[in-house]
Each structure stands twice: as structure tokens, then as C-alpha cells.
Amino acid sequence: MVELAAGLIDVFADSALTGNPLAVVQGADDLSDDEMRRIAGEFNQAETTFIIRSTCADWKLRSFTASGAEVFGAGHNALGAWLWLGELGKLGSLAIARTFQQEIGQEVLPIELELIEGRVHGRMRQTSLRLSDALIDVAPLADALGLLLNDILCEPPPRPADTGAAHLMVRVRNPATVDAALPDAGKLLAVLGKTVAEGCYVYAFEADTPSVAYARFFNPTVGLWEDSATGTAAGPLAAYLAATGNLQNNELAIEQGTKMGRRSFLHIRLTPEPELSGAGIIVLRGVIRL
Structure with a gap:
């Protein structure tokens, strides 16, 4: 019998049962891909992250959705795993900020952790912004999201942006329009299938408060219908807004998950790469027995 430490952590949360829940499994070195997928299905969370020894970083992380799709990028899946390790004292003293290296897919990325007022806070750098072609015809997108054509704004235009994972950035009229979105999975899959984007980030911000956004995230391509806090979408959104002259002071705060009853706050600073913090x-802490 094999026993693995595991549990749940609410990421981007200031109180329990808010933010984005992540399942974490430690000591996963000897698990097969099939076992990881089945464990992720057992947890049935948006994502489950497995912590594995690395030859080129402090730890290697692999993350799977409940449907078994492996996902990459440095989002809540990575930040939550490090917060888990830090809160359980597995990283030593964090009284002074310390930087660790994480292996995710083909990338090795830094993360800084520090104990602040009794809680571990993480700051995690993503990769440089990569942009793909903007959507020319937004009518199918509006239809897929259950919105009117004029609900979707074209400054900046809907466009896939990538700082670790590519997602379609879609600006709409206002926060009420974000909440009014009622996507059709088949139609949204068809729209995303014509782009390099994995998921769709629907957001709004007011001209007088460009450093604050309100968003929802849909990713039917990996069986994740709606996510309450998506770091791999928040990072490219901030970078995309900056690249198009729509961001002041290189900082962005995003409220997400409110429509789901899991209000979350994500903070991004461009350094110049996006740096995600929370x-x-x-x-929940326990043991998996296999």
C-alpha cells in the first residue's frame, strides 16, 4: 500500500470556502499518468496538482483537470501547491522572502514566498506575452457567449494571449454583461477551435478605473466549464491591456468567481513579465491510500 499526503487549499482566498479550490498531492514521483488522472477525477476539482522531484528545479509540478486533461502555465495550480508547502512548513523559514524554482512543462519559472502577518504569500512570474491573431468576425463569439453583438467591445479586440497558456481575451461592456454571459459549450468550442486559445476570459473594466477588472473564465476544451480564479488568464490579460495602452502603472487587480459564489481576487504586476500574487x-489535510 502506498500513502500520499494530500488535501485541498483555497487559492486567492482570504477566508475558507472562497477563492479557487485546488487539490494537492505530495510525493507523486512514482505515480503513472493514468493514476494521476484517476486521482484528479476522484477529487473532482477544477485542477489537481502533483508535486514531484525535479532535476532542474526545486520541485516539478504536474496538474490535471477532473476530466483528465493535463494543463500547464503558472496559475492557481502552481501557486496553490507552493502555498500548501509553505503553510505546512515544508520549505523552511519564510520570515524573509525566498525564491524557489518550479518546473512546469518545458519551463522553469521562479516563485517568491514570504510569511506576511502569519500567512504565506506567493509572487509568481509568468513568461513573456505572446499574442495571436485577433478575431475578425465576433458574431459567432457573441452567439456562443449568449450575448448581443454590441455587448462585445473591440478596443482592445478579442484576441488569444499567452503567458504560459493561451486564452481568448474578450472585453465586454460592463460587469453586468460579464455576469449575463450564458455560454453554449458546443458553440464556444467551435469558436475556440479556430484559434490557438484553450479557454475564454470574459472581462470588463471602466475607463476611470483601468487598474481593476471583473472577469469570468470558461474552458470547455479541457472539461472545465467555469473557473473561479484563473492565474493563467489573469497574467496575459494584464500584459495584453498594457500592450494596447489600456493599463496604468503596470498593475491590475481582477475580481473573479463572484457569479459562482467563490469571490476571488488576483493581483498582477508587470516586471515586465506578469507577476501573479496571492x-x-x-x-483539508489527509492521506491517499493506493
Whole structure:
């Protein structure tokens, strides 16, 4: 019998049962891909992250959705795993900020952790912005999202942006329009299938408060219908807004998950790459026996 430490942590949360829940499994070195997928299905969370020894970084992370799709990029899947390790004292003293290296897919990326007022906070750098072609015809997109054509704004235009994972950035009229979105999975899959984007990030911001956005995230391509806090979408959004002259002071705060009853806050600073920061709350600790 094999026993693995595991649990749940609410990421980008200031209190339990908010933010984005992440399942974490430690000591996963000897698990097969099939076992990881089945464990992720057992947890049935948006993502489950497995912590594995690395030959080129402090730790290697692999993340799977409940449907078994492996996902990459440095989002809540990565930040939550490090917050888990830090909160359980597995990283030593964090009284002074310390930088660690994480292997995710083909990338090795830094993450800085620090104990602030009794809680571990993480700051995680993503890769440089990569942009793909903007959508020319937005009518199918509006239809897929259950919105009117004039609900979708074209400054900046809907466009896939990538700082670790490519997602379609879609600006709409206002926060009420974000909440009014009622996507059709088949239609949205068809729209995304014609782009390099994996998921769709629907967002709004007001001209007088360009450093604050309100968003929802849909990713039917990996079986994730709606996500309450998506770091791999927040990072490219901030970078895309900056690249198009729509961001002041290189900082962006995003409220996400409110429509789901899981209000989350993501903070991004461009350094010049996106740096995602947040904290979490461990809500469950246990053991997996295989």
C-alpha cells in the first residue's frame, strides 16, 4: 500500500470556502499518468496538482483537470501547491522572502514566498506575452457567449494571449454583461477551435478605473466549464491591456468567481513579465491510500 499526503487549499482566498479550490498531492514521483488522472477525477476539482522531484528545479509540478486533461502555465495550480508547502512548513523559514524554482512543462519559472502577518504569500512570474491573431468576425463569439453583438467591445479586440497558456481575451461592456454571459459549450468550442486559445476570459473594466477588472473564465476544451480564479488568464490579460495602452502603472487587480459564489481576487504586476500574487487557506489535510 502506498500513502500520499494530500488535501485541498483555497487559492486567492482570504477566508475558507472562497477563492479557487485546488487539490494537492505530495510525493507523486512514482505515480503513472493514468493514476494521476484517476486521482484528479476522484477529487473532482477544477485542477489537481502533483508535486514531484525535479532535476532542474526545486520541485516539478504536474496538474490535471477532473476530466483528465493535463494543463500547464503558472496559475492557481502552481501557486496553490507552493502555498500548501509553505503553510505546512515544508520549505523552511519564510520570515524573509525566498525564491524557489518550479518546473512546469518545458519551463522553469521562479516563485517568491514570504510569511506576511502569519500567512504565506506567493509572487509568481509568468513568461513573456505572446499574442495571436485577433478575431475578425465576433458574431459567432457573441452567439456562443449568449450575448448581443454590441455587448462585445473591440478596443482592445478579442484576441488569444499567452503567458504560459493561451486564452481568448474578450472585453465586454460592463460587469453586468460579464455576469449575463450564458455560454453554449458546443458553440464556444467551435469558436475556440479556430484559434490557438484553450479557454475564454470574459472581462470588463471602466475607463476611470483601468487598474481593476471583473472577469469570468470558461474552458470547455479541457472539461472545465467555469473557473473561479484563473492565474493563467489573469497574467496575459494584464500584459495584453498594457500592450494596447489600456493599463496604468503596470498593475491590475481582477475580481473573479463572484457569479459562482467563490469571490476571488488576483493581483498582477508587470516586471515586465506578469507577476501573479496571492495567498490561500488550507481547508483539508489527509492521506491517499493506493
